Amino acid sequence: MGIGATHIDHIVISSNDSAATAALFSENLGLEIKRTMSRPGTGAHLEFAKLKEVVLEFAGPGTVQPYDEVKAKLSGFVLAVTDMGSAVAALRAAGFETTEPRAAVQPGAVISAVKTGTHGVPFALIQYNALPIETKG
Template sequence: MIAALDHLVIGGSAADYETLLGRRSVDGHLRTGNVGLRFEADASGLRSLVFATQDLEKAATLLERRAVSTTRTDEGLALLGHGVAIGLCAQSEEAPSPLTVETAAAISSLDHVVVRTPNPERAIAFYAGRLGLDLRLDRSNPKWGARLLFFRCGDLVVEIAHDLKKGVSDEPDHLWGLSWRVPDIAAVHARLKAAGLDVTEPRDGRRPGSQVCTVKNGTGGVPTILIGGVGRWQGGG
């Protein structure tokens, strides 16, 4: 049913993300190698996930059979996943936005989008059972204080994170943060610092051979990290 994550809706304007991504917006939209960005004025943070499907009518029928309530929109279908706004649209072949910097200093693609949940079993039932996403990893790590669920979606991951210390509840899930892949973390770090962004120094990441840094502003209120030293996501931690 779901072929890919088509785009994210983020509060704010495209201007901040033109700087962050090193790309020029087209008609107010931006797109990296694997995901697009749309913007909602007078808001902040991640607003919604919009998945692509090859057949909207079949998707609507399947969701109805799986007891998922949907609403028709100009774009396709809209639904609510325990507090998270989710859309489905027809799959397209939109090209990445033009680069405004050298390739090494630009953000290439999305690695994962993070949803925080107080109820991981509920999240599994919804994202795997209702939406049909491929659960590739279910790992609890006391050192991180979290249980992490990785759902494969194209060449990126929808990561569901649960704070172990808070226990399980029926409170709503919420969209939280983004992790972007970069071809050269030193080059991207230097470019963003020169543009006036507050970016931490690169440090070793959890994946072997990776480095990460945190972007603390200029993201429309979205917690954001950059990951270098990794390629297309293959299902590891």
């Protein structure tokens, strides 16, 4: 059995100041920050860099609170799958708890988090081109 994962889609680095952490990684590792956004609903500040097929997502609060030092950590990763319905069904059949697939921040994509049985690693599945992308006429 498998979930049809094709690659690691993105890795999340969470920080109490995601802009500062993204800047540090960008400057020290030569990464280009491709996109900066505020997550709809939560207002979280997100910055994205891409290394070949893998996106590094720097995530933090929309409003940075005063701090003594910037603290960041690896907080999860997302695997790309080709068929979210089949992947979620297979995992649930094996006893894993997953969230109901929902629209992701990425246009046309759906995402589902695997909630249990992952050996302490928060991870989720994402399928691109799963939803029609709205175009402005």
